Amino acid sequence: MATATVPGQLASAKGSSGWPIWGHDAAVATLQQAIRRSRVRHAYLIAGPEGVGKTTFALAFAQALCCQEPPAPGLMCSVCLACRKIGRGVHPDxxxxxxxRQAALAEKSGGKNTSLTIETVRDICSTVALRPMESSWRVVIVDDGETLQDIAQEALLKTLEEPPPFVVLLLLSDDLELLLPTIRSRCQTVDLRSVRTAAVVESLLAAGIGRERAEEIAALSGGRPGWAHRAAADRKVLQRRMEAVDRAFSWIAGSGYDRLVTAVRLGDTFSKRRPETFTDLETLLGVWRDALLLHADQPHYLTYRGDAERLNELARDWTMNDLHRAVCSVQTCIGHLEANVRPRLALEAMVLEWPTSPPPGRP
Ligand SMILES: [Zn+2]
Known part of the structure; x- marks a missing residue:
């Protein structure tokens, strides 16, 4: 499992930004500038969808801060002891x-491991207080920040209010809405959006993946390099993605009644399955968008190339207008859910926008 392609391990090759990161050039430039001007903040909130590359980004930032022989301020050499230790996840600072990590430490407790606990936050706070041993910074990365419950976030606040001068805390989150405004206001937010497919291909090539496979995975990645690297290292990741695509196709193919039933079910479980529901909706959006692209005779931009046959059916049987309205309905629904509209309402409104006449050739 541990290959050079897994997020959390850094490649030594570099993207155009000078960091081993492909795509997030503006975000990289912001942090490089902060280092160059000695204006590094004590807390950053690195936000973006699951798999977009937040962990890799955080580790690259840590390298840029701690590198012993940076080629220029804000860059890392990738080969000094500090860079290598960070790349392998064993740097003491x-x-x-x-x-x-929490699950590994609490193996015997056997409880559910769905949120970062107050004990973990206490660990974080005591780690933050320790002076760095080998570099001038202590970098504390808190992944899965969206799972911190309010009480744990409040415990973290104190550290954010009075951080020791040598500390850089990087809070990673899939979903900013789940963090308290008091937490958000004390961090500088670095937004990582999905990147161009070509950038994902480049990052996979740099990790030694063959071109054909790199292109196949990148097309499925939805612009998320972190996901792409996981998929390259673990076939199950790709498998789960295929299953999500199947779910999207059957949702679309269902009768009006079946579509509503699915919408209601997802709406009612939304609070417990928030990230999964967003992933399902992104997949659904990709399928509708692909059908629209095929209808417009633009097959080069397809996300789900492997499903061209099923997509062709959708593209053929509905009009451009139908497909466009469906694409917009999913975008609106995602926006509504992010804005905390009642999930069931948002999802029902979405499926009611889809073209209803059952396409010929289907039951
Ligand atoms: Zn270095």
Whole structure:
């Protein structure tokens, strides 16, 4: 499992920004400038969808801060002892806290591991207080920040209010809405959006993946390099993505009644399955968008190339207008859910916008 392609391990090759990061050039430039001008903040909130590359980005920032022989301020050499230790996750001044780490530490408790606990936050706070041993910074990365419950966030606040001068805390979150405004206001937010497919291909090539496979995975990645690297290292990740695509196709193919039933079910479980529901909606959006692209005779931009046949059916049987309205309905629904509209309402309104006449050739 541990290959050079897994997020959390850094490649030594570099993208155009000078960091081992492909795509997030504006975000990289902001942090490089902060280092160059000695204006590094004590807390950053690195936000973006699951798999967009937040962990890799955080580790690259840590390298740029701690590198012993930076080619220029804000860059890392990738080969000094500090860079290599960070790349392997063993630098004593760079710690990552995450659900995975918490689960490994609490193996015997056997409880559910769905949120970062107050105990983990206490660990974070005591780590933050320790002077760095090998570099001038202590970098504390808190992954899965969206799972911190309010009480744990409040415990973290104190550290954010009075951070020791040598500390840089990087809070990673899939979903800013789940963080208290008091937390958000004390961090500088770095937004990582999905990147161009070509950038995902480049990052996979740099990690030694063959071109054909890199293009196939990148097309499925939805512009999320972190996901792409996981998929390259683990076939199950790709498998789960295929299953999500199947779910999207059957939702679309269902009768008006079946579509509503699915919408209601997802609406009612939204609070417990928030990230999964967003992933399902992104997949659904991709399927509708692909059908629209095919209808417009633009097959080069397809996300789900492997499903061209099923997509062709949708493209053929509905009009451009139908497909466009469906695409917009999913975008609106995602926006509504992010704005905390009642989930069931948002999802029902979405499916009611879809073209209803059952396409010929289907039951
Ligand atoms: Zn270095």
């Amino acid at each position: 760079v710690q990552t806290f995450s659900l995975a």
